[in-house]
Amino acid sequence: MIYLIETTIDERELKQSIEDDRAGAIAAFEGRVRNHNDEKAVVELIYETCESLAEKEADRIVSEAKEKFPILNAVLRHRTGKIKIGELAVFVAVSSAHRQAAFQACRYIIDEAKRRLAIWKKETYADGTSVWVNCQSCSAMRLGGAAHHEQEHNHHKHLKPSEQSAPVLSSIGEVAHE
């Protein structure tokens, strides 16, 4: 299954892909780009991803949902690259015999996707500044202006560092740059 896409998400096609005669319920979530964040007007939004990491983790999340809840099928798709106000940024849909499992699995998938996928969002505001969301230590950069959708600003990490080490002297040479 493809989880990341640079072009428009076709939610109709995705919903059709999970339809099943055994399904009495289909629950779906649409994450759309809104035009404000923290009372600032957003004029541009870009999603960047480490595709290999994100695809692998997305697959894991959907598999987990299928194990945890009695569902028939589930899809997850996330946009990458530049995205406009009102556009669909992420889509989740789940089919199951009954609605409770569909709602729960749908919620699980989007919550875990937001917490675990290696996807970063850069917002540019009408005042010319831009930030990488959740990287609050970054310095504001002057650029021209975007928008964004429902976003819980949190600092969840997939894994916490298990320990801090004292710096050691190491020889670092830059062999090649890309």
Next chain:
Amino acid sequence: MGAFLALAKIRLFMQKALKKTVQIRYYALLREERGVASETIVTCASTLAQLYEDLRKRHELSLSQERMSVAVNDSFANWSDPIADQDVIVFVPPVAGG
């Protein structure tokens, strides 16, 4: 003199043995701060945490380890994990998808 030379040779051998060539991939804020999307480096750091600390100080990266995750060869890892030669390492800034 013979002992001195022998010790020097042993020291050189140990340094060579400890060196690993790894590829680092940078994303989002880290990519902008480092100025490159990826680089291949030689390091003697024994853990991912030590490697990142070295890079952070050398290039004045703003994000601390506490706020990030780390992945090696497309799987999330622990900061205390050792580094192997030819590892592909991603330092993962706070994510914001969904």
